[in-house]
Amino acid sequence: MSKITRRDALRAVSAGMAGLPIVSLAAPRNRSREARGEIRAYQVGDQKGLDSLTLTQRPDPVPGPGQVVVRTRAAALNNRDSSVLHGRYLGRKVAPERIPLADGAGDVIAVGEGVTRVAVGDRVTAVPFTSWADGEFDPSVFVADLGVGVDGWLTEKALLPADALVKVSDRIDYTDAAALSAVGVTAWSILHGLGAVKPGDVVLTLGTGGLSMMAVQLAKMAGARAAITSSSDEKLAAARALGADITVNYRTHPNWGEKIVEATDGHGVDIVVETVGASTLTQSLAACAPNARIGFVGSLGGQATAVPNFGTVIRKNVTIKGLTGGTRRTLERLHRAVEASGLRPVIDKVFSFENAPAAFAHLAKGDHMGKVVIRFD
Ligand SMILES: NC(=O)c1ccc[n+]([C@@H]2O[C@H](COP(=O)([O-])OP(=O)(O)OC[C@H]3O[C@@H](n4cnc5c(N)ncnc54)[C@H](OP(=O)(O)O)[C@@H]3O)[C@@H](O)[C@H]2O)c1
Incomplete structure (x- = not known):
């Protein structure tokens, strides 16, 4: 077989x-x-x-x-x-x-x-x-x-x-x-509900699981650019083949937020599908553009070892919203x-x-x- x-x-x-x-x-x-x-x-x-x-x-x-x-x-x-x-x-x-x-x-x-x-x-x-x-x-x-x-x-x-x-x-x-x-209703709710995605926006999603890959696809469908992180260079190459524009390995780049800002010419991302949770929130915030919207949906990373950098939420006027389905x-x-x-x-x-x-x-x-x-x- x-x-x-x-x-x-x-x-x-x-x-x-x-x-x-x-x-x-x-x-x-x-x-x-x-x-x-x-x-x-x-x-x-x-x-x-x-x-x-x-x-x-x-x-x-x-x-x-x-x-x-x-x-x-x-x-x-x-x-x-x-x-x-x-x-x-x-x-x-x-x-x-x-x-x-x-x-x-x-x-x-x-x-x-x-x-x-x-x-x-x-x-x-x-x-x-x-x-x-x-x-x-x-x-x-x-x-x-x-x-x-x-x-x-x-x-x-x-x-x-x-x-x-x-x-x-x-x-x-x-x-x-x-x-x-x-994954479809969750990604759609973040991009089109919370995020009010527009062509040209940058959408970031973490890891290459079911929800993240759907978020990449819906971002591209909406005319946005898609950024994605993964622990695997092989998966990142496959994500690029599927349309992801910006890819960063979160293992080899622990401060991956900076890499994403660099890859967007200093702008940062407009929408985040935060699948991992509190442990990645500091990096997600670092990746954010002013007025970004973060859909907080996952807990793959368990509890954070340090308090996320909430000062960035104020400095960048970021919206963080919990979403379920x-x-x-x-x-x-x-x-x-x-x-x-x-x-x-x-x-x-x-x-x-x-x-x-x-x-x-x-x-x-x-x-x-x-x-x-x-x-x-
Ligand atoms: N709120 C809602 O309505 C809703 C709906 C659907 C899913 N979710 C949540 O979204 C998350 C993803 O769900 P899923 O079904 O797509 O999961 P999944 O298919 O099992 O995807 C897991 C992937 O996430 C990445 N990952 C795991 N731990 C990570 C970490 N510490 N840092 C960065 N990336 C990590 C890995 O990607 P790489 O191998 O590429 O590193 C892993 O393969 C879960 O927490 C789930 O509960 C929430």
């Missing part, structure tokens, strides 16, 4: 190919299981590490009022999914029977009473905060967060509220649709933009449903660039 390497995937994306080959380890669908009215789903278990992920058999879901059953075609991982399996996400464990993963896409196969937004046969995805259709953030959205507060996509059939669903155009494949949701309306806008532009999210590697534990291990290792996806072929 041939494997897709990151290089293959990136080559395919940068060459604008219509579709990536898929690593399929899937066995033919188990007809007897379907006949017995059972499906397979993973659950997060006791959350003592990646090995807690457990494959289970469950009854075929039946949609209640306002609900929809979706046959899953693809699902995608985010950094937080590792945190959930370690019992660390938002500092607590979730229910052990919880089905993980906030991102997915598939076909509607059954609708409950009162559902009019979608119909059987529609291709759909969902916004991860399923109760947040539009409007301002309210902490109540965490209650219905896919894969945390309610069951997510790592199941052959997902039971979802119709209000969370977004139709997927025939021009966007299931793998891409799954890869877009969480985005609305269904944002996901709808993103899908329209993706359909019109032909953007293909950067996908590092695709695993089969049967091989989902390997997908989690791959993400946790951190060698990836862009998204890690699971296909249900």
